[in-house]
Amino acid sequence: MRRFTLISVPYIWLLALFLIPFVIVFKIALSDAAIARPPYLPLLEFSEGWAGIKAFFSELDFENFVWLTEDDLYWKAYLSSLKIALVSTLFTLLIGYPIAYGMARAPNEWRPTLLMLMILPFWTSFLIRVYAWMGILSTEGLLNQLLMGLGLITEPLMILNTNVAVYIGIVYTYLPFLVLPVYAALEKLDDSLLEAAEDLGCSRFSAFWLVTVPLSRSGILAGCFLVFIPVLGEFVIPSLLGGSGTLMIGKVLFEEFFSNRDWPVASAVAVILLLILIVPIVLFQMNQQKQQEAGK
């Protein structure tokens, strides 16, 4: 019984914060847009009893999902989001891993300070930090002023409103999400293993490659998923830093919702996005499980 109560807590959490909202969104995805409040039909009328409920279900259909296959905008946007998410995850890893490594190798008394520095940016709103990047990257911005001041370039670089700016914004924003789990994995690393590897003839680099990297694998995976999953549906960064040509599914969803006022199609886009995300989420779960089992 006690065990059952313990297990039920996360399930109730999942039910209330994931399943119920999902069912609502799915229901809207099956309905039709209308000029009304809320802007879709049919609505579930319990007051009419069974007949009302039956009428409600008979009016639902998969029309909106069919629509998504008819216009190439949607799959192109999904693909482009996938690409942006993959590339930015890779860059975040390339930049984040050395940072985490440095933090883990730092003297013990420095570590809390370094960790603090990593978390410190979270004290400022994410939105303000992205706005700050607009100031840095614009043609008259700090970066261009600096580069031109140093005489490295003569014409200002056009970075803001391009995909480059989107990548910079994403990597910057999500870096701590990768650094922290990798750091956690590296911190636990037993130094004697590296010594043993070197005693057995490994160069420092191959010791790093053969010992450190595999042992931090769980941290790398956790960090990558924590970056990849939210970036796939990212909306704020591409709309503030990206140009009009930046195609991401988050922006398409926004357009469906706000410009077309077509909540049903917007919901269908969201449902598909979720289905695409289920794959990495399941992989992430399996990785976590493995890690837990290894921990035992």
Place this chain on the structure above:
Amino acid sequence: MFKNLMTWTATLALAAGMASADEVRVYNWSDYIDEELLAKFEAETGLKLIYDVFDSNELLETKMLAGGSGYDVVVPTGSFLQRQIQAGVFQPLQKDALANYGNVWNVIADRTARFDPENTYSINYMWGTTGLGTNTGKVKEVLGDDAPVDSLALVFDPANMEKLADCGVHFLDAPDEMIPAALTYLGLDPNTHDKADLEKAAGVLEAIRPYVLKFHSSEYINALANGDICVAVGWSGDVLQARDRAAEAENGVEIAYNPPKEGALMWFDQMAIPTDAPNPEGAHKFLNFMLDANNMAAASNYVYYANGNKASQEFLEADVIDDPAIYPPEAAMNNTYIKGPYPAKVQRVVTRLWTRVKSGV
């Protein structure tokens, strides 16, 4: 920018609180009021005023359609208002609660009746045209002295745009305004629902797309004022605000606004009260406050938009009432068009075309 952020943070913090009877919540466009008026309203009525801002009709409409926004007064543009009235979002105004209603300017009220028959649900806040904002010096430098600054050819003719691209051109990110403008350029009906005509308009936009730096509906004010861009298709008052900011900064940037000679879109931002407003009584007090000739004049003097208040005109400063870009002479007033809302199917076509124009997909 920083000021905007501050207001945003402040409003977010406030939005977290609960609505109460001595509060009025107003949701209006950004950079659209003299903030001293807000304090004045609080002092006069003893009500607490919570003033939030948005920069797109779409955002407002979605909040309205979702319901329970908590706002008492909102300010949608005419064509959006019309659809929202249809959706049952607004309550009829209690005109006997509006002592200053007599100040309304019939010239504008007649036009807004097209969206809101008999002005049952709304009162005009400000109105203006959509046109061309130019950095006069730079445009002359690029296109010569006879640059067509008052013609849509400036931004829709690829030959001009190719040259302008280097100094920067911003377009409004508003398909409901840009597509009608392209239709006007082609000599077609800006209100058309015909798919073939809409495609033609999109074709005009696609041809000049490579030369457009950004599609955005508020950034151009600063961009023009700082001299970052040399042309913006924008809203009259916003361009004039840019003109004044540049003048204040004394940065040598000179900005001009011209409604296109082919015909300018005339739009009306209308104050209305949502059906589920928590404090409709306070909302009427706010509307009555804004209908006051002095208050409305103060707002127009500050934001450089014309208003729909006849009585306010004697309190307007000369650089507002005498500026043909703000209060156009009659001939120019007649060279405008009004755009109605699109039906859902046409809206989808227009949005899709707009996405194609912007992202090439």
